[in-house]
Amino acid sequence: MSYNELQNHMQRIADVNYAAATLGWDQETYMPQGAAGFKASQLSTLSGISHQLFTSDNTAHLLKGAKNGTLNDIEKKNVVQIEEDFERQKKYSTEFVENMSKAVSAAFNAWQQARKENNFKIFAPYLEKLIAIKKQECDLLGYQAHPYNALLNLHEKNATVADLDVLFTDVRKELVPFVKQVQQAKQVDNKFFFQPFDRDAQWHFGIELLQQMGFDFNRGRQDISSHPFTTSFSQNDVRVTTRINENDFAEMIWSCIHESGHALYEQGLPAEQYGMPLGEAISLGIHESQSRMWENNVGRSLAYWKHNFNEAKKYFPKQLQNVSAEDFYKGTNRVEASLIRTNADELTYHFHVMIRYEIEKQIFEDKLKVSDLSDYWNAKYKEYLGIDVPSDAQGVLQDVHWSHGSFGYFPTYSLGSFYAAQFFNQAQKEIPNLINEIESGKTANLLNWLREKIHVHGKYYTAQELCVKITGEKLNFAYFMNYAKNKFGTIYDLK
Amino acid sequence: MSYNELQNHMQRIADVNYAAATLGWDQETYMPQGAAGFKASQLSTLSGISHQLFTSDNTAHLLKGAKNGTLNDIEKKNVVQIEEDFERQKKYSTEFVENMSKAVSAAFNAWQQARKENNFKIFAPYLEKLIAIKKQECDLLGYQAHPYNALLNLHEKNATVADLDVLFTDVRKELVPFVKQVQQAKQVDNKFFFQPFDRDAQWHFGIELLQQMGFDFNRGRQDISSHPFTTSFSQNDVRVTTRINENDFAEMIWSCIHESGHALYEQGLPAEQYGMPLGEAISLGIHESQSRMWENNVGRSLAYWKHNFNEAKKYFPKQLQNVSAEDFYKGTNRVEASLIRTNADELTYHFHVMIRYEIEKQIFEDKLKVSDLSDYWNAKYKEYLGIDVPSDAQGVLQDVHWSHGSFGYFPTYSLGSFYAAQFFNQAQKEIPNLINEIESGKTANLLNWLREKIHVHGKYYTAQELCVKITGEKLNFAYFMNYAKNKFGTIYDLK
Numbered sequence: 001m002s003y004n005e006l007q008n009h010m011q012r013i014a015d016v017n018y019a020a021a022t023l024g025w026d027q028e029t030y031m032p033q034g035a036a037g038f039k040a041s042q043l044s045t046l047s048g049i050s051h052q053l054f055t056s057d058n059t060a061h062l063l064k065g066a067k068n069g070t071l072n073d074i075e076k077k078n079v080v081q082i083e084e085d086f087e088r089q090k091k092y093s094t095e096f097v098e099n100m101s102k103a104v105s106a107a108f109n110a111w112q113q114a115r116k117e118n119n120f121k122i123f124a125p126y127l128e129k130l131i132a133i134k135k136q137e138c139d140l141l142g143y144q145a146h147p148y149n150a151l152l153n154l155h156e157k158n159a160t161v162a163d164l165d166v167l168f169t170d171v172r173k174e175l176v177p178f179v180k181q182v183q184q185a186k187q188v189d190n191k192f193f194f195q196p197f198d199r200d201a202q203w204h205f206g207i208e209l210l211q212q213m214g215f216d217f218n219r220g221r222q223d224i225s226s227h228p229f230t231t232s233f234s235q236n237d238v239r240v241t242t243r244i245n246e247n248d249f250a251e252m253i254w255s256c257i258h259e260s261g262h263a264l265y266e267q268g269l270p271a272e273q274y275g276m277p278l279g280e281a282i283s284l285g286i287h288e289s290q291s292r293m294w295e296n297n298v299g300r301s302l303a304y305w306k307h308n309f310n311e312a313k314k315y316f317p318k319q320l321q322n323v324s325a326e327d328f329y330k331g332t333n334r335v336e337a338s339l340i341r342t343n344a345d346e347l348t349y350h351f352h353v354m355i356r357y358e359i360e361k362q363i364f365e366d367k368l369k370v371s372d373l374s375d376y377w378n379a380k381y382k383e384y385l386g387i388d389v390p391s392d393a394q395g396v397l398q399d400v401h402w403s404h405g406s407f408g409y410f411p412t413y414s415l416g417s418f419y420a421a422q423f424f425n426q427a428q429k430e431i432p433n434l435i436n437e438i439e440s441g442k443t444a445n446l447l448n449w450l451r452e453k454i455h456v457h458g459k460y461y462t463a464q465e466l467c468v469k470i471t472g473e474k475l476n477f478a479y480f481m482n483y484a485k486n487k488f489g490t491i492y493d494l495k
Numbered sequence: 496m497s498y499n500e501l502q503n504h505m506q507r508i509a510d511v512n513y514a515a516a517t518l519g520w521d522q523e524t525y526m527p528q529g530a531a532g533f534k535a536s537q538l539s540t541l542s543g544i545s546h547q548l549f550t551s552d553n554t555a556h557l558l559k560g561a562k563n564g565t566l567n568d569i570e571k572k573n574v575v576q577i578e579e580d581f582e583r584q585k586k587y588s589t590e591f592v593e594n595m596s597k598a599v600s601a602a603f604n605a606w607q608q609a610r611k612e613n614n615f616k617i618f619a620p621y622l623e624k625l626i627a628i629k630k631q632e633c634d635l636l637g638y639q640a641h642p643y644n645a646l647l648n649l650h651e652k653n654a655t656v657a658d659l660d661v662l663f664t665d666v667r668k669e670l671v672p673f674v675k676q677v678q679q680a681k682q683v684d685n686k687f688f689f690q691p692f693d694r695d696a697q698w699h700f701g702i703e704l705l706q707q708m709g710f711d712f713n714r715g716r717q718d719i720s721s722h723p724f725t726t727s728f729s730q731n732d733v734r735v736t737t738r739i740n741e742n743d744f745a746e747m748i749w750s751c752i753h754e755s756g757h758a759l760y761e762q763g764l765p766a767e768q769y770g771m772p773l774g775e776a777i778s779l780g781i782h783e784s785q786s787r788m789w790e791n792n793v794g795r796s797l798a799y800w801k802h803n804f805n806e807a808k809k810y811f812p813k814q815l816q817n818v819s820a821e822d823f824y825k826g827t828n829r830v831e832a833s834l835i836r837t838n839a840d841e842l843t844y845h846f847h848v849m850i851r852y853e854i855e856k857q858i859f860e861d862k863l864k865v866s867d868l869s870d871y872w873n874a875k876y877k878e879y880l881g882i883d884v885p886s887d888a889q890g891v892l893q894d895v896h897w898s899h900g901s902f903g904y905f906p907t908y909s910l911g912s913f914y915a916a917q918f919f920n921q922a923q924k925e926i927p928n929l930i931n932e933i934e935s936g937k938t939a940n941l942l943n944w945l946r947e948k949i950h951v952h953g954k955y956y957t958a959q960e961l962c963v964k965i966t967g968e969k970l971n972f973a974y975f976m977n978y979a980k981n982k983f984g985t986i987y988d989l990k
């Protein structure tokens with residue numbers, strides 16, 4: 001019975017967290033502007049209640065009770081992970097949480113102002129203060145080897161500077177020269193994306209893509225927001241959003257596919273583990289592996305567009321009349337150094353992440369000062385991407401993450417792509433006709449494979465364990481590099 | 496400072512309640528079907544947390560502190576009402592609440608089944624059990640004169656059987672014979688409502704009506720649901736819903752106007768009183784007075800359609816080509832005895848309420864048994880409406896209220912209409928050009944009057960006090976009867 005009591009307690013906390021997620025979703029989708037103030041206070045109250053419930057003595061008591069009972073393997077995993085999380089959350093004093101929350105609010109406002117006025121100096125003092133608090137956080141959480149590891153672990157359990165250094169050394173050694181090679185080849189055309197594409201027709205095409213991927217509309221829905229995102233109110237209620245640019249067909253397509261990739265993971269988590277770690281996603285990196293595999297390995301493949309280009313043409317016969325499936329495929333894979341991370345292609349994207357990783361690491365090594373950040377940023381963009389940054393607004397101020405106090409988050413984007421390549425390589429081995437299936441618009445076997453290999457396990461395995469279990473080896477950058485060389489070597493006709 | 500602490504505490508509880516309202520809204524508007532189970536558990540957790548927070552010793556402690564401080568008039572009113580509510584909520588033991596909640600769930604399921612199978616016997620034993628619990632509730636809440644008063648007071652503070660008996664005696668004495676007179680006159684035509692009316696065009700016309708009424712879309716929005724309702728997530732976020740029947744133009748129009756009437760009240764409550772009684776509506780009766788005044792006194796008046804019929808014609812020139820503003824006005828005021836309360840006209844509606852009131856009162860007097868309910872219902876429909884009830888599904892099983900344990904709720908519908916007539920009569924006196932203004936589509940002065948007289952006060956006055964303050968006398972059925980005689984006497988050309 002004790003385990004059940006712990007489970008009831010955790011489900012109650014989940015109820016509060018999912019309620020907060022519902023309010024967050026409403027905030028981004030349907031909320032009228034004037035409602036912002038009270039909505040923020042409601043969200044803050046819910047997260048306070050959730051934190052209070054979880055860090056209460058009751059949790060300690062229920063954990064103890066559960067551990068005294070007889071537990072099966074799954075129950076054991078849940079109890080261990082709840083305890084880990086409990087011990088971590090207990091480290092945060094109310095005073096610290098309130099300080100952090102105030103510093104984040106102030107930094108976020110300053111960042112918005114700074115970005116608008118294109119003036120990093122407005123943001124700098126707030127960022128400094130936030131970094132000081134994050135350094136305190138490293139200390140109170142504790143770490144081995146490197147303070148930044150403490151922050152990495154908040155997003156990606158067991159991730160270390162040591163491992164990421166190896167990974168990004170590979171990126172520098174292999175991806176940087178390969179991209180240089182691509183850039184010297186004849187550029188592919190993508191201008192057909194930038195025509196007027198009717199909003200409603202785009203919406204319906206997006207829904208068709210989601211249906212084809214296996215998104216379960218009985219347990220989820222899609223709405224519109226200014227920044228696409230995925231959120232869950234339970235395993236049976238997964239919401240994605242997209243945005244539609246009437247002059248850029250690409251934006252809606254790959255945001256739909258990307259978010260739906262996240263959503264398929266959430267819909268595949270076991271509902272009977274509602275509120276428990278085994279009902280949750282492993283890590284940001286593994287979550288991103290799901291969205292990026294669908295977005296890039298599937299959704300930017302020739303096979304995928306052999307089928308879906310004809311579908312797209314049904315909606316937009318005029319706009320696509322002089323375009324072939326292959327043109328479409330090539331256009332969406334155009335590689336081009338650019339200023340803004342979120343607009344980057346599949347390859348140069350990782351240079352954006354690498355720059356942020358290097359900066360964050362050095363900040364927490366006390367080697368880089370906030371006052372030098374803008375110059376450092378610009379120098380790195382010149383070095384890795386070969387471009388001049390014309391303004392801080394398009395440079396060091398472009399991402400919201402730091403103003404939220406999210407350090408150690410960016411690397412999970414690259415980890416996601418690299419895991420995706422390795423998983424997709426394995427899927428191709430285990431589903432021999434996979435590419436043919438994709439060519440005829442069928443991805444059910446791929447989804448089943450992901451369900452069985454990844455989704456149903458929740459947090460049973462760590463990211464590292466899962467990778468070995470599925471592919472027989474640790475995360476290996478070679479899979480991404482091979483994928484990149486094959487795909488872009490062909491597209492750009494490289495030797 | 497102590498009053499502020501109480502206020503912070505109450506605002507925190509409001510945050511939880513409004514979060515629950517958000518989930519409730521999502522449930523009725525956008526939630527995918529498969530999400531129902533977890534959503535219900537989230538709603539139940541939130542209401543449990545809210546109840547726990549409010550009935551905690553902390554509330555008692557903060558109330559005491561506030562009362563020891565120096566309070567202005569407004570603060571005093573808040574403290575008194577919080578304390579009243581606290582004392583009432585404290586009377587409910589956890590055991591009682593759980594028992595009630597289980598009985599309601601069981602009764603609701605049985606009612607759905609019974610209605611589907613048109614078999615009252617399926618519902619009867621569950622209703623009996625629920626009534627037994629509601630009788631316990633009367634005892635634990637305490638009452639004077641009549642146990643049913645305890646239940647009435649949950650929805651309408653200070654309402655009594657004694658007052659309602661007087662009111663419904665008037666209804667029986669005056670409205671029943673008047674309706675008989677109307678029924679002997681030549682019937683008016685309303686068949687033009689029942690043509691195909693395009694969904695999108697109806698939606699846009701509905702939005703136009705809301706805008707014209709002064710619904711603030713910066714602090715609210717309209718969506719679609721299967722049963723129209725109004726809910727608030729704060730005074731700055733008021734949501735209405737409507738439904739659109741493509742073969743009945745009337746349904747959307749008057750549901751929009753009715754719900755927007757509720758919403759204007761909610762949007763007019765003072766936001767600085769967020770979480771406090773003075774930021775809340777007085778009672779269900781006064782809430783309903785707002786929706787019904789807009790729906791009937793304004794929205795079913797000739798003046799209103801002199802302006803808006805032309806607007807309607809812009810959307811539906813073909814459907815309305817052979818209809819005049821006056822035909823339209825008469826059609827929407829067609830009086831006709833009918834089986835279903837929610838479809839009833841403005842006059843016979845009150846017979847439906849009266850029957851339910853008589854039944855509820857006798858149940859709590861132990862004079863009417865559940866086993867006799869169906870026969871009693873049918874006899875009363877014959878007596879007051881002159882119609883035979885062909886089945887329980889269209890009779891005693893038609894409303895959801897009893898299955899929810901909502902006894903003492905129905906009378907507030909009639910109170911709303913009667914207050915509306917009395918208030919509107921006063922508004923006409925104080926805004927001399929009101930009817931002319933409505934004729935030219937201008938209702939801003941009426942809204943300002945309602946704001947000033949009713950909305951801004953929140954719960955400062957009781958319904959009874961407010962009525963005297965605004966109109967100089969207690970609720971007086973004569974205002975409704977005069978309104979009815981004037982309006983329907985003219986429409987039906989009575990002497």
